[in-house]
Amino acid sequence: MKYKVLDMQGSEIKNIELNDSVWSIKPHTQAIYDTVIAQQAALRQGTKKVKTRAEVSGGGRKPWKQKGTGRARQGSIRSPQWRGGGIAFGPTPNINYKKSVNKKVRILAFKSVLSEKIKELNLIIIDGFNFETPSTKAMLKSLTDLKIDNQKTLIVTKTPEESLEKSGRNIQEIKIIDVQKLNIFDIMNATKLIITEEVVKRVEEVYA
Structure with missing residues (x-):
């Protein structure tokens, strides 16, 4: 051509x-x-990041005792179901x-x-x-x-x-x-x- x-x-x-x-x-x-x-x-780039329950601050003790309160058992106020708790399956920066x-x-x-x-x-x-x-x-x-x-x-x-x-x-x-x-x-x-x-x-x- x-x-x-x-x-x-x-x-x-x-x-x-x-x-x-x-x-x-x-x-x-x-x-x-x-x-x-x-x-x-x-x-x-892997620039998105949220904190898991292991990384958020607070929640070192049980919010109430295991039995006798009539409420569901809870181990920490930083569990994913709590406001201010860690994110269960959020984005991480090491995704390829x-x-x-x-x-x-x-x-x-x-x-x-x-x-x-x-x-x-x-x-x-x-x-x-x-x-x-x-x-x-x-x-x-x-x-x-x-x-x-x-x-x-x-x-x-x-x-x-x-x-x-x-x-x-x-x-x-x-x-x-x-x-x-x-x-x-x-x-x-x-x-x-x-x-x-x-x-x-x-x-x-x-x-x-």
């Missing part, structure tokens, strides 16, 4: 050959779903939310979302970014030239570029990452995907 490469001004400068085994497969929706769920689950996904499934999902972007005409390949100094104004102009207006956009570079990141960090709909951090969820979450020609080569080296 041949695909056009643009410059920062949105002008076509050349065509490159894309590997069909990476960029032109039939999207596998189940693989995408499983991988996104696993990625989101891995981000969850991670879900495992087969490596072949992850690769298939990655290829599927890339192929989907091309199919929807939402992939833009540029020769590179050349921001000498950070400039939000220049970044907005470049996005306008690339015909991107108020759309969620993921920009991927081969290596972290400080000037580019500073130019785009004040633009709400823009997210900028390097290829090492490229993931299924960010691609799916963005309407437009802008990648450099170097990123294309790196992706094909890994997934072709």
